[in-house]
Amino acid sequence: xxxxxxxxxxxxxxxxxxxxxxxxxxxxxxxxxxxxxxxxxxxxxxxxxxxxxxxxxxxxxxxxxxxxxxxxxxxxxxxxxxxxxxxxxxxxxxxxxxxxxxxxxxxxxxxxxxxxxxxxxxxxxxxxxxxxxxxxxxxxxxxxxxxxxxxxxxxxxxxxxxxxxxxxxxxxxxxxxxxxxxxxxxxxxxxxxxxxxxxxxxxxxxxxxxxxxxxxxxxxxxxxxxxxxxxxxxxxxxxxxxxxxxxxxxxxxxxxxxxxxxxxxxxxxxxxxxxxxxxxxxxxxxxxxxxxxxxxxxxxxxxxxxxxxxxxxxxxxxxxxxxxxxxxxxxxxxxxxxxxxxxxxxxxxxxxxxxxxxxxxxxxxxxxxxxxxxxxxxxxxxxxxxxxxxxxxxxxxxxxxxxxxxxxxxxxxxxxxxxxxxxxxxxxxxxxxxxxxxxxxxxxxxxxxxxxxxx
Numbered sequence: 001x002x003x004x005x006x007x008x009x010x011x012x013x014x015x016x017x018x019x020x021x022x023x024x025x026x027x028x029x030x031x032x033x034x035x036x037x038x039x040x041x042x043x044x045x046x047x048x049x050x051x052x053x054x055x056x057x058x059x060x061x062x063x064x065x066x067x068x069x070x071x072x073x074x075x076x077x078x079x080x081x082x083x084x085x086x087x088x089x090x091x092x093x094x095x096x097x098x099x100x101x102x103x104x105x106x107x108x109x110x111x112x113x114x115x116x117x118x119x120x121x122x123x124x125x126x127x128x129x130x131x132x133x134x135x136x137x138x139x140x141x142x143x144x145x146x147x148x149x150x151x152x153x154x155x156x157x158x159x160x161x162x163x164x165x166x167x168x169x170x171x172x173x174x175x176x177x178x179x180x181x182x183x184x185x186x187x188x189x190x191x192x193x194x195x196x197x198x199x200x201x202x203x204x205x206x207x208x209x210x211x212x213x214x215x216x217x218x219x220x221x222x223x224x225x226x227x228x229x230x231x232x233x234x235x236x237x238x239x240x241x242x243x244x245x246x247x248x249x250x251x252x253x254x255x256x257x258x259x260x261x262x263x264x265x266x267x268x269x270x271x272x273x274x275x276x277x278x279x280x281x282x283x284x285x286x287x288x289x290x291x292x293x294x295x296x297x298x299x300x301x302x303x304x305x306x307x308x309x310x311x312x313x314x315x316x317x318x319x320x321x322x323x324x325x326x327x328x329x330x331x332x333x334x335x336x337x338x339x340x341x342x343x344x345x346x347x348x349x350x351x352x353x354x355x356x357x358x359x360x361x362x363x364x365x366x367x368x369x370x371x372x373x374x375x376x377x378x379x380x381x382x383x384x385x386x387x388x389x390x391x392x393x394x395x396x397x398x399x400x401x402x403x404x405x406x407x408x409x410x411x412x413x414x415x416x417x418x419x420x421x422x423x424x425x426x427x428x429x430x431x432x433x434x435x436x437x438x439x440x441x442x443x444x445x446x447x448x449x450x451x452x453x454x455x
Contacts, residue, residue, distance in 0.1 A: 050082040050230040061093030061123040064241040066100040072235040086114040092122025105130040115221040135221035136211040143179040143199035247289030256286040257355035290339040307332025424449045
């Protein structure tokens with residue numbers, strides 16, 4: 001009986017243990033399901049959070065920037081971004097590149113916003129007007145888009161481009177046209193000086209409805225359009241685009257030109273080959289970067305090749321001839337000036353002038369600092385008069401002597417004076433061969449003669 005009671009008491013205890021284990025397992029399963037659901041919900045929430053793609057419009061507008069914006073538009077479309085944001089701070093640049101950027105922005109399938117942090121001039125103004133919305137920072141400005149050269153044809157084409165772009169995004173086309181053409185009159189309350197293109201500051205842009213918001217920073221601009229919590233995806237330049245934009249900077253271009261000209265100048269003195277290779281390499285980088293960035297074309301490359309070829313012919317094929325070297329130098333100079341692009345001709349002249357001065361200084365310093373260097377020794381005359389040195393013969397004894405011209409004297413040639421066959425020259429007149437001569441004076445190694453005229 002006691003054993004039966006004990007069994008009856010033990011049975012409920014085993015049942016409780018099994019129930020407790022089941023409860024614990026169920027709890028762990030519920031926690032696991034809740035965790036997975038939370039992670040999945042967070043992932044879905046992150047995927048659904050707003051994303052904006054930001055692309056910098058800074059520095060000179062060129063083909064590299066055009067490539068960047070096209071990639072940014074494709075990225076924004078692929079991500080189904082809430083907006084494509086143009087961070088604008090540029091003085092302008094190439095109109096052709098601006099046209100490509102404008103077309104890419106207008107073709108974007110996502111909303112576009114331009115934030116002007118400091119300035120949007122010339123080609124950058126067209127890029128900013130291409131955006132559906134514009135936010136401008138206090139103290140910033142937009143406009144000043146008169147083309148260079150300001151021919152009636154270029155002004156008409158660019159004015160129409162500005163006006164149609166502004167009208168497409170609901171802005172005043174007359175104000176946009178006035179940014180290009182100084183003859184366009186603008187309606188009040190906007191004020192524009194006669195014979196000047198339009199440039200709007202922050203308050204004027206807001207009053208004229210060119211800009212929609214005023215925001216001191218990019219984050220504030222995003223907040224103004226309800227994107228303060230958006231995740232920012234920035235699009236950056238590729239290595240090749242960075243190299244092209246770096247090499248086309250006026251300072252870097254001047255350094256490359258200096259190295260190129262200094263190399264060719266040293267090659268002119270030494271004919272060693274190494275200096276010429278370095279110079280040609282620097283010039284190749286200069287022209288290649290400008291062509292990739294859109295400043296140059298095939299004509300510039302052809303002129304540069306002809307220029308270098310002419311100089312090399314002068315150095316190694318026809319030394320002392322003059323014509324190949326002069327024509328080559330002219331072609332190379334034109335190629336350098338045109339490589340910067342017509343709108344930047346003043347910058348080109350300034351850069352070339354600086355490079356010429358730096359080249360002259362560098363060559364003079366190199367010859368002075370390294371006169372005993374084996375390589376630089378070929379740059380300067382470092383010979384000494386040896387014991388076997390013989391000066392020019394003394395022909396003063398021939399003064400008054402007579403002879404005959406053995407060649408035509410034009411005015412130099414060869415004559416036989418007594419027993420001597422010597423180089424002679426006249427006072428500038430032409431003397432036929434066989435003419436009797438008289439030596440009238442001797443200056444060092446130069447023997448001056450005149451024809452003997454019969455009385």
